[in-house]
Amino acid sequence: MKRILFITVLIALVVVAAATPYWFGVEAERIYQQQIDALESNNKITVIENSFQRGWLSSDAGSRVSIDGTPAVILAEHTIEHGPIPSGDPLKYIASLQPLQALIHSRLSLQSRGQQNENLVVGTLLTIVSIDGTTHTQINIPAADVQMNQSANLLWEHIAGHVDFVPNESSWQGVITTDGIAWQQGDTDAQVGSSELDFFSYPGSTGLALGNSALTIDSMRAHLPGSQGYLTATGLTFESTATERGPNVSYSVDGKIVSADLHGLKINSGDWSARVENLDLDSLTRLNEMEVGAAIPLNDLVGLLSKRNAKAESSFKLGTDSGPFTADARITFSDSGGSNNPLMLLSTVDGSVDVDMPATIVEMIARSRPTDAPAEMSDAAVAARIQSWLDNNFLTRFGDRYRFRATIANGAVKLNGKPFNFMSLFR
Numbered sequence: 001m002k003r004i005l006f007i008t009v010l011i012a013l014v015v016v017a018a019a020t021p022y023w024f025g026v027e028a029e030r031i032y033q034q035q036i037d038a039l040e041s042n043n044k045i046t047v048i049e050n051s052f053q054r055g056w057l058s059s060d061a062g063s064r065v066s067i068d069g070t071p072a073v074i075l076a077e078h079t080i081e082h083g084p085i086p087s088g089d090p091l092k093y094i095a096s097l098q099p100l101q102a103l104i105h106s107r108l109s110l111q112s113r114g115q116q117n118e119n120l121v122v123g124t125l126l127t128i129v130s131i132d133g134t135t136h137t138q139i140n141i142p143a144a145d146v147q148m149n150q151s152a153n154l155l156w157e158h159i160a161g162h163v164d165f166v167p168n169e170s171s172w173q174g175v176i177t178t179d180g181i182a183w184q185q186g187d188t189d190a191q192v193g194s195s196e197l198d199f200f201s202y203p204g205s206t207g208l209a210l211g212n213s214a215l216t217i218d219s220m221r222a223h224l225p226g227s228q229g230y231l232t233a234t235g236l237t238f239e240s241t242a243t244e245r246g247p248n249v250s251y252s253v254d255g256k257i258v259s260a261d262l263h264g265l266k267i268n269s270g271d272w273s274a275r276v277e278n279l280d281l282d283s284l285t286r287l288n289e290m291e292v293g294a295a296i297p298l299n300d301l302v303g304l305l306s307k308r309n310a311k312a313e314s315s316f317k318l319g320t321d322s323g324p325f326t327a328d329a330r331i332t333f334s335d336s337g338g339s340n341n342p343l344m345l346l347s348t349v350d351g352s353v354d355v356d357m358p359a360t361i362v363e364m365i366a367r368s369r370p371t372d373a374p375a376e377m378s379d380a381a382v383a384a385r386i387q388s389w390l391d392n393n394f395l396t397r398f399g400d401r402y403r404f405r406a407t408i409a410n411g412a413v414k415l416n417g418k419p420f421n422f423m424s425l426f427r
Contacts, residue, residue: 029052029061031102031133031167032052032104035135035167036063037170038172038203045065045066045067045068046065046066046068047063047065048064048066056082057082058079058082059082062078064076064111072111072146074110075110076109077106077107078105079106080104081103081105082101100130101130101133102127103126103128104126104129105124106124106126106127108122109122110122110146122142122146124141125137134165135164137162137174139161139176141158141159141160143155143157143158151185151186152183153182153183154181154182155181155182156180157179157180158179159177160177160178161177161197162174163176170203171211172199172201173200175198175199176196177194177196177197180192180194186225188222190221192217193217193219194218195216195217195218197214198214200212204244204281205281206281206285207285208249208285210243211241212239212242213238213240215236215239216236216237217236219232219235220232220233231261231263232260232261233267234260235256235258236255236258237255238253240252240253240254246281247282248278248279248280248281249280249281250277250278251279252274252275252276253273254271255272256272257270263364265321265322265360267319267320268319269318270317270319273314274312274314275312276311277311278311279305279308280304280308287300302345305333309332309333309334310332311331312330312331314330320358322359323358323400324358325356325358325361326357327353327354329353329354330352331351332351333348333349334348334350346408346411347411349408350410351407351408352405353404353407354403354405355403357402357403359400362395362402366382366385393415393416394416395416405417406420
């Protein structure tokens with residue numbers, strides 16, 4: 001009897017040991033699909049292909065993902081070792097007493113759109129799936145120089161970091177760093193120095209992406225079409241938040257800059273902030289789900305601003321060698337009574353814009369020319385242009401500084417305290 005009991009228990013243990021990796025494979029597939037679903041919830045990301053072939057000790061998976069506005073497709077190929085003890089290095093996890101649901105080795109490649117046979121290996125990921133289903137992904141992407149098409153070239157230095165995923169919340173949190181990125185296309189040449197992105201993202205009640213992020217950039221250097229030289233900047237920081245409260249959504253962006261050189265204008269400090277509050281959640285969700293390039297429904301656009309009495313405020317300050325530059329704006333929308341007429345929306349707007357700047361910045365603006373202009377403007381032409389702005393009340397002058405103030409209330413627009421006639425723009 002004891003021998004029969006022993007054999008029965010032994011068989012049961014063997015069955016459990018044999019079935020456990022397969023069960024963990026089922027769980028690994030479920031978590032993998034949750035990650036794919038979380039990606040697809042962002043309407044700017046399209047999962048073109050997705051596959052999962054489950055085995056006993058390991059499984060294989062793959063996906064092709066495109067991001068709107070980029071010329072490339074990301075191909076990810078995964079080898080998934082099932083828990084509780086990954087088969088690739090079992091002694092390591094036995095010794096660490098760290099059972100896992102899965103260990104995922106990923107190989108990333110870039111493909112040009114429409115050219116699936118031309119792959120460039122760009123890096124690897126190692127994802128640890130814990131027993132509770134959370135994942136921790138280590139990122140390792142070596143430096144590369146990629147020819148995106150006949151005229152565009154993308155170069156990046158080593159990219160590293162980690163990303164954590166919580167399935168129950170469909171939330172992503174991580175830190176990604178790079179030693180530098182460069183983009184060249186035609187006359188455009190942009191270079192970004194050492195950078196770090198720290199982010200936390202989660203879906204709101206309607207699937208809208210919410211959360212916060214912080215981006216720091218050591219330096220930037222850019223040459224844009226029509227530009228006479230390079231624009232440079234150092235010590236840039238950007239912080240953003242997106243929150244949902246009841247039927248309202250709010251966004252904020254804050255930033256700082258240590259120094260910059262904009263075509264001879266020396267900037268020794270700068271900071272800016274922008275707040276948008278009380279956007280209508282339902283209208284924003286519908287607009288966010290639209291395809292890129294589709295016609296914007298007027299009723300959703302009006303409802304986005306007026307349904308919850310949206311308001312926006314921004315502040316921009318620069319310290320320059322010629323004196324401070326400041327720009328402040330605020331705008332509020334009252335209920336349009338359900339009307340989707342844009343003229344009715346204008347009557348619900350109340351706001352103002354105030355700009356105070358030194359003469360050097362006004363002269364820079366006056367010298368700006370279309371990219372196809374044959375030559376630079378002469379000093380006399382610049383002076384005449386500025387004088388015309390003063391004569392038409394677009395600017396007012398106080399000593400060596402210029403000011404601009406625009407207000408709107410009850411549909412009436414004033415510039416520098418005087419009613420503004422829109423027909424003057426067509427003279």
